[in-house]
Amino acid sequence: MRYLLFPCLLLLTGACGDNLYDTDFEAGEDFTDSNVRVLSIDTLTVEMSTIKFDSLITSGATRILVGQYMDTVFGKTTASSYFELLPDSYNVDNNGVYDSISLFLGYDQYYYNDTLRTSSIHVKRLTSRVKPVDGDSFYNTQSIAHETESLGQLSFIPRPLGGTDSVEIELNDDFGRELFERIQQKNITTNDQLREYFKGFTLQPGDHDNGAVVGYTTSPDQSFLRVYYSTHETEEPTVQHLDFAITTESSPPTFFNRIAAEDSETPFHALTDKKVVLPSTETGHRTYIQSGTGITTRIRFPSVKTLYDIEGTGTVLNATLKIKPTNWYYDKNLPLKDTLNLYLVDQNNDITEQLTNMDPSTPLALKAVLNRENQEFGKLYFEVPLGTYIERLFTATREDRSALVLLPSEYSSTVDRMVLNGENNADYRATLEVTYAVYDEDDD
Numbered sequence: 001m002r003y004l005l006f007p008c009l010l011l012l013t014g015a016c017g018d019n020l021y022d023t024d025f026e027a028g029e030d031f032t033d034s035n036v037r038v039l040s041i042d043t044l045t046v047e048m049s050t051i052k053f054d055s056l057i058t059s060g061a062t063r064i065l066v067g068q069y070m071d072t073v074f075g076k077t078t079a080s081s082y083f084e085l086l087p088d089s090y091n092v093d094n095n096g097v098y099d100s101i102s103l104f105l106g107y108d109q110y111y112y113n114d115t116l117r118t119s120s121i122h123v124k125r126l127t128s129r130v131k132p133v134d135g136d137s138f139y140n141t142q143s144i145a146h147e148t149e150s151l152g153q154l155s156f157i158p159r160p161l162g163g164t165d166s167v168e169i170e171l172n173d174d175f176g177r178e179l180f181e182r183i184q185q186k187n188i189t190t191n192d193q194l195r196e197y198f199k200g201f202t203l204q205p206g207d208h209d210n211g212a213v214v215g216y217t218t219s220p221d222q223s224f225l226r227v228y229y230s231t232h233e234t235e236e237p238t239v240q241h242l243d244f245a246i247t248t249e250s251s252p253p254t255f256f257n258r259i260a261a262e263d264s265e266t267p268f269h270a271l272t273d274k275k276v277v278l279p280s281t282e283t284g285h286r287t288y289i290q291s292g293t294g295i296t297t298r299i300r301f302p303s304v305k306t307l308y309d310i311e312g313t314g315t316v317l318n319a320t321l322k323i324k325p326t327n328w329y330y331d332k333n334l335p336l337k338d339t340l341n342l343y344l345v346d347q348n349n350d351i352t353e354q355l356t357n358m359d360p361s362t363p364l365a366l367k368a369v370l371n372r373e374n375q376e377f378g379k380l381y382f383e384v385p386l387g388t389y390i391e392r393l394f395t396a397t398r399e400d401r402s403a404l405v406l407l408p409s410e411y412s413s414t415v416d417r418m419v420l421n422g423e424n425n426a427d428y429r430a431t432l433e434v435t436y437a438v439y440d441e442d443d444d
Contacts, residue, residue, distance in 0.1 A: 075263020
């Protein structure tokens with residue numbers, strides 16, 4: 001076996017360039033000893049649509065998400081969090097006197113939308129345990145019963161990238177004092193006893209907030225519940241504290257985020273099941289992606305087999321899908337991701353695998369990469385490397401009913417969103433560009 005090297009002999013469309021043969025294709029002697037034509041084809045059918053996964057597991061995250069903003073495309077986007085808190089120890093000074101109680105949340109530098117607007121966090125006490133009803137996971141659509149009144153709340157301008165490292169929310173002293181005294185008086189000495197009295201918190205945005213969804217770490221040295229108390233062994237009181245950490249490594253899980261986008265006027269209300277497919281032709285020739293809510297873009301290539309109509313024996317050397325983010329649907333507050341991960345789904349839209357370069361020695365995940373080279377001229381588009389996948393569709397001995405989906409990184413713990421041009425969009429249609437080599441043609 002040896003690598004094929006040959007000049008560009010014939011192009012149906014496009015031009016011969018330095019990157020035309022960006023491929024790991026290996027050719028045998030039958031190929032290299034033949035007359036070869038190289039065809040650049042951009043007329044294969046692309047079918048784009050929007051689907052919505054029924055639910056996403058959010059209990060594996062290490063990021064607290066809280067916030068809300070109004071989105072003209074996706075509707076009111078809301079993130080709230082539910083978690084249990086436990087102390088390292090149940091020992092406090094018998095002569096200690098309760099002072100105050102606060103919840104500290106450390107920024108993890110993630111945010112989405114406008115952080116210059118006021119946001120609010122309402123801390124509410126759970127009335128049920130943080131425990132999955134079925135299975136071992138929590139999902140983005142779930143919630144847990146909680147009290148209506150807040151134990152504490154904070155309205156503030158988020159500073160996730162600077163200023164302060166965390167926010168402090170002062171909580172109700174009646175709650176703090178009773179919690180402290182129950183532990184001090186040995187009425188609570190175990191985690192199970194604490195869970196009976198105090199089941200945890202939910203963090204909720206304000207009903208009318210329209211700012212940003214902000215991420216906070218679950219790291220116990222940055223996010224924690226702190227009870228302050230004083231001891232008086234000397235003339236000057238000594239301030240001490242008892243900390244409660246958010247439990248994230250329990251099994252079953254005791255932490256998750258709820259993420260939702262609600263608006264009956266959006267096209268997504270029709271996506272009631274993951275099997276429902278919303279073609280781009282029914283949504284203004286656009287498709288959609290929104291992390292956290294399960295909305296994503298689904299892509300199929302039903303006409304790949306028509307390459308057999310070209311006379312001669314052929315092989316796919318390379319294939320690139322180009323998709324343009326729709327103008328006016330992204331800005332500095334709603335930025336585009338630089339990369340998207342590529343996954344395959346079956347006919348039921350269940351994820352079956354992540355696309356890789358198929359190299360068994362150094363497998364690497366393939367990614368759609370945002371090409372910003374000519375962004376100032378409005379030529380901004382994702383390049384999706386699909387040579388291996390298109391070759392697989394082309395050579396399949398039976399019908400391949402798989403489809404491609406595009407997912408941002410941290411898909412279940414962010415709310416990043418984007419709108420993409422479909423295959424028939426008048427501005428810039430999504431196009432699959434295939435480099436196809438033909439050899440061993442019949443002589444006239």
